[in-house]
Amino acid sequence: MGAECFRVESASATSMFNHLLRTFVIVICLTGCGSGGNTDFTSQPTSATRQSQKKSAPPLVVSAASDRGPSILAWEKVEALPEQIAVFDHVFWEPDDTKSLRELVRTTDLVHKKSVLEIGTASGIVSLCCSQAGAGKVVATDINPWAVRNAAYNPELLNFGDRMEVRLVSQKQPQAWAVILREERFDVIISNPPWEPGNTTRVEDFAFYFRLIKSIVSGLPEHLNPGGQAFLAYGHVPAIRRLRTLLQKNNFPFRTRDERLLDELPDSFLPGMLTEVRLHDTFASP
Ligand SMILES: C[S@@+](CC[C@H](N)C(=O)[O-])C[C@H]1O[C@@H](n2cnc3c(N)ncnc32)[C@H](O)[C@@H]1O
Numbered sequence: 192m193g194a195e196c197f198r199v200e201s202a203s204a205t206s207m208f209n210h211l212l213r214t215f216v217i218v219i220c221l222t223g224c225g226s227g228g229n230t231d232f233t234s235q236p237t238s239a240t241r242q243s244q245k246k247s248a249p250p251l252v253v254s255a256a257s258d259r260g261p262s263i264l265a266w267e268k269v270e271a272l273p274e275q276i277a278v279f280d281h282v283f284w285e286p287d288d289t290k291s292l293r294e295l296v297r298t299t300d301l302v303h304k305k306s307v308l309e310i311g312t313a314s315g316i317v318s319l320c321c322s323q324a325g326a327g328k329v330v331a332t333d334i335n336p337w338a339v340r341n342a343a344y345n346p347e348l349l350n351f352g353d354r355m356e357v358r359l360v361s362q363k364q365p366q367a368w369a370v371i372l373r374e375e376r377f378d379v380i381i382s383n384p385p386w387e388p389g390n391t392t393r394v395e396d397f398a399f400y401f402r403l404i405k406s407i408v409s410g411l412p413e414h415l416n417p418g419g420q421a422f423l424a425y426g427h428v429p430a431i432r433r434l435r436t437l438l439q440k441n442n443f444p445f446r447t448r449d450e451r452l453l454d455e456l457p458d459s460f461l462p463g464m465l466t467e468v469r470l471h472d473t474f475a476s477p
Contacts (some may be wrong), residue, residue, distance in 0.1 A: 228275065230367055240405040249406045271297045271320050274349055279341040281395050288383050290462035291449065293320045301420070302326040308414070308442035310367050311397075312357065314322035315342030317381060322351040330377070332370055334360040335394045367406040368414060376414055380421040384408055386430035404430070408437050408468075417471045428453050434466060446474050 227368055267273040269286060271293065278284045286293075296317070298303055303325040309318045312331035321329050333339050339359045346355040358370040367382075384403040404423070411421055425431045431453060438445045448465040467474075 195427045209359075211455045241305045244408075253294060253347075260444055267314075269293075269316055269320065271323050272349060273323075276314060276316065276319060276345045276348065277341065279315045279337050279344075281337045281393070282335065282341045283338070283395065285426075285461070287315060287461040288463040289317050290382060290428050291465045292317060292383070292422055292463075295422070295448070295465070296320050296324045297404050302379050306378040306416070307379045308332075308371065308375075310380070310382040311384055311403060312342045313338045315345045315355070315357070317383070318342065318355055319345055319349060319351060320368065321379075321381075322346065322349070324377075326354065329355045330358065330371070330375075331355060332360050334362060334365055334397050365402075366410075367403055368410040371410075371414060373413075376419070378416050378419045380407075380411065380419070381424075382422075383424040386425060386427040404434060405437060408434075408441060408443070411443065411468060412470055415470055419469075419471070421468040422448075423466045423468070424463040425466070426459060426461050428456055428458050428460070431464060431466065438466075438468060443468050443470055444474065445469075 262280050263277045263430045264280045264282075265278045267278055267284070267286070268275050293316075297320065301324075302321045304327045307318070307326045307329045309321070309329065309331045312318050312333050313335070315331055318329045318331040331342050333342060337360060341353075341359050343357040343389055346352045346357075360366075360370050376464070382403075384407060385397065407421075407423070415421060423434060425434065435445070445466055445468045451464065453464075
């Protein structure tokens with residue numbers, strides 16, 4: 192297996208060279224040092240948590256041409272991060288959805304030394320920004336096995352591996368809290384959940400189809416620390432309306448951290464709009 196196996200579609204020549212070099216070193220280590228790294232993407236990861244990542248190097252991404260699994264689709268620069276991150280095939284990528292959330296994370300002490308949960312992390316972009324902003328611990332979940340691979344791969348590149356844990360949600364138990372322990376609580380809970388009604392036929396469909404939000408909202412009281420905040424990012428008017436109705440029904444205090452008016456926006460819009468939920472606190476402080 193050589194570096195040409197990798198499909199990299201949007202990277203500058205220098206960074207592409209650096210990544211190919213890093214990849215080449217990993218390939219040599221895995222094949223030459225006998226570390227037993229898993230290069231087989233035909234088997235679905237059962238628990239691609241930080242624990243399993245610890246045992247081996249970041250998963251190797253094999254060529255799409257080999258038809259064995261996802262390849263790196265692109266290398267992307269994200270404003271707050273020191274290095275480009277990988278985006279795998281079949282994994283959601285629309286950084287503008289969470290632009291205001293990342294700005295909040297970058298410019299305030301929202302997550303500094305806090306525990307953070309991200310539900311539906313995809314490439315890990317928002318969780319990585321939380322780690323970069325000094326979060327004490329970040330747990331990131333996704334139901335798409337390739338997203339879990341992707342979100343576990345990037346922290347290794349950025350040396351955030353010991354602060355980020357990625358958990359795979361089973362398609363048989365797709366609730367928001369299925370991989371969160373009963374007693375686990377977080378200071379900050381974030382999500383840019385799927386927003387359309389529809390059926391999932393491919394793994395990437397999980398990024399769009401609206402069924403997660405109800406389950407997220409219902410579990411907030413059990414999993415948000417006293418004084419904690421939840422942030423939900425959406426770039427879709429009907430989804431935001433449904434979210435507001437849901438929060439009102441539950442009597443959960445919330446505010447929209449955006450000056451745009453829903454009535455003046457098209458159904459789908461970018462950048463996404465942020466809704467903040469606080470269950471134990473008022474909105475007196477900014
Ligand atoms: C709109 S994407 C957002 C991804 C990422 N947070 C971002 O902003 O780039 C929604 C993500 O939620 C994931 N997802 C859907 N259902 C899920 C579930 N039951 N549990 C965890 N993640 C889920 C999808 O696979 C997808 O990666």
